[in-house]
Amino acid sequence: LVTRGDLSDLTPAERARHYINTCEGLGLNPASQPFSFLTLQGKLVMYANRGASDQLAAMHRVNRRIVRGPEEITLGGQKLVIAVCEASMPNGRVETSIATVPMTDPANVLMKAETKSKRRATLSILGLGCLDEMELETIPASAQGPAVQVDLSRAYDRDDAPAQLAAPDALAAFA
Numbered sequence: 001l002v003t004r005g006d007l008s009d010l011t012p013a014e015r016a017r018h019y020i021n022t023c024e025g026l027g028l029n030p031a032s033q034p035f036s037f038l039t040l041q042g043k044l045v046m047y048a049n050r051g052a053s054d055q056l057a058a059m060h061r062v063n064r065r066i067v068r069g070p071e072e073i074t075l076g077g078q079k080l081v082i083a084v085c086e087a088s089m090p091n092g093r094v095e096t097s098i099a100t101v102p103m104t105d106p107a108n109v110l111m112k113a114e115t116k117s118k119r120r121a122t123l124s125i126l127g128l129g130c131l132d133e134m135e136l137e138t139i140p141a142s143a144q145g146p147a148v149q150v151d152l153s154r155a156y157d158r159d160d161a162p163a164q165l166a167a168p169d170a171l172a173a174f175a
Contacts, residue, residue, distance in 0.1 A: 007037070008044040019046065026128075028055050048128065053119040062122050063088045067096070070113040072103060079103035083113040087121035097121035 007015055015037075023030040034052035038045055057064060068084035080100045088094045099117035101109050 006043040027059055053122040056126055057122045061090050064118045066114055070110040081109045081113040083117040085117035085121040087125040095121055095125035097124050
């Protein structure tokens with residue numbers, strides 16, 4: 001897992017334990033399913049979804065601000081929607097992230113671009129260079145494989161189950 005970044009050799013129970021350990025290490029609630037699984041180029045990987053980035057932003061007091069867009073642009077003859085998000089931390093550190101989404105669904109593409117840029121900026125400023133769910137749209141279908149589900153109910157033995165799997169209260173995190 002460490003050298004190849006591939007979860008496929010783990011048993012379902014080991015995958016679930018890795019999932020929960022990753023969540024707990026980041027302070028995320030595993031019951032909220034902050035990560036999803038993707039088979040990419042023959043490797044099973046976890047990627048952070050919107051739930052992960054929103055929980056992390058609240059816990060670490062990441063301020064996210066759209067500084068450009070969402071707006072339609074044409075690049076290489078293709079219509080795209082672009083959004084740029086600036087994420088900042090209380091210590092003054094700032095990170096900027098750009099997101100583009102193909103103009104396929106005008107009703108939702110503006111929201112997708114904004115959400116994608118916020119997610120990318122959050123993961124970047126916190127040093128988590130993992131894929132997010134919106135980036136999957138930019139990966140060719142031929143490189144993707146079917147998603148794998150993990151049964152988290154079997155991840156713990158009765159003796160080592162966490163006392164609580166409740167989501168962190170965002171307001172408490174800000175306080």
